[in-house]
Amino acid sequence: MLKTDKVTIKFGGLTAVNEVSVHIKPNQITGLIGPNGAGKTTFFNCISGVYTPNSGKVMFQGKEIQGSKPYQINKLGITRTYQNINLFRKMTVQENVLVGMHSRLKSNYLTDMFHIPSQQREEKEAYAKAYEWLKFVGLEPYAKDQTGSLSYGKQRLLEIVRGLASDPKLILLDEPAAGMNSQEKLELDELLQRILKLGVTILMVEHDMKLVMNVCHEIYVLAEGKLLAHGTPEEVQNNPDVITAYLGGE
């Protein structure tokens, strides 16, 4: 589904991501782990179009997408969440989901301004669909509330569902469990399975090892910008290089 070929990103003299090649298979959860500063988020930013790699290729469903803008990549079917929550705080919860649906709505500037019947119909359907999406993560009681008033864990859920609203084929989750309590983490586990059932492939960066080892089918380990190991959770757990990278020293 998504392949990267020797992707390298440099910031001045620092090589943040160094020749990383991964292959994300469809309909499964792939984890991306590594110590802080390993380049995980930079790698995500590169897939989602925030950064253009200095060299290497990013292929999505057989198409090269490196160098495309984030909004173009969203249209192709890759969506994402952010490590530090990036919601539209002064919009309502439902409106956030509606923004997520942006690239799937057909109305344009003129039909919006003249409020023609087809635009009204589409808006009506979009509102109903957005409400359904909120139900998917149990946020429908807050539909009309300002997003800034939601708790941290709920904001994370809203970010996920805002991403899903664009009907993606692949969703990139950047530390979805950060700031969640143990109850919310259990619910997240179950939510990830339901996202998979929608036919959406998941690639996630996560520090919570229990969650990662539980849900991921395949794991890639990054350290200091390089790909250190790759395999099933068991393989990765028993890999001596990984243990060294995490615990340090001999």
Next chain:
Amino acid sequence: MNPDMSKQEKRKKLLPVLVLLVLTLLLPVFLNEYPLMLCCTIFYYIIAVSGLDILFGYSGQISLGHAAFYAIGAYGSALLHNHLHLPIFVTMIIAACIATGVGALLAVPASKLVFHFLSLSTIAFGEIVYQLLVHSPGNITGDFKGINSTQMAFCGQPFSYRNYFFFALLMVIIFLLAKFFLVNSKTGRAFTAIRENSHAANGMGINVRRYKVMAFATSAFYMAFAGAMYMHLVGYVHPDTFQKKQSVLFLTMLLFGGTGTMFGPIIGVISVELLIESLRSLQEFQGFVYGILLLIVIVALPGGLYGGLRDIYAYCKRKLGKGDSGSEVSKNAENG
């Protein structure tokens, strides 16, 4: 408007608007010439400031050079009418379209800028247009003397202020309705998303640059149309009207009334215009007055006058213990 709102809710929101409209329509019965002209001024200012609100309040881009579009509308319409003898309403629309094009052209590079860089470049743009007005090629704008044009007329009969009042009111309704539809749609949501977090907006499939240009061009159309209305109300304009202080006046009205709402610009224009009118004798102190108003808004009323009124309304409603939660109330008011 939120499409999944019940009919009853819609009616509840529409009622105050209708009452307001009927009261406005009754105004010409009680007012004589001078207050009527003041009303006309308020009307075209409402269009101008609402346009600025689409840019600043909704899409979060500041402009300190919008008097330039106001000028393009006024001079453009006058020149088209004087030289090509097209009907005034047509020249108004053509002039506004020209300003839209200019706005879009300016926005293409300006959309890369934010905050003070954007405000500086818009100041520069305003200054360029002003210089072109006073040192125009072939003296077509009349340079420092200003320019004359005909007043609005219907079948050869020039408009009285009373006629103009109804024309301007109709225009206000059309422009505000268009703004209302626009901001409560996919396009409007994209504008707001860019204001709230342009990074995330880009990630969610919004072509940030394109929507920024759209917001800029739309506000230029509103501004220029208001400028053309001004031109054909008074029949004469002077370049001094289009200096920086006019841009500051628009921004003051917007901030004082409240940004990102339908009623904010209306309240802002009415209150500031009436204040300036009542302080006519202290004209040298106009800048001082704007400063005080902006200070009041920044220190005490972050949501502007409208935001303040809304908070008071929500507070009273909560105190009286009827109706629903506070957040619900403020949200409803925002939509209206």
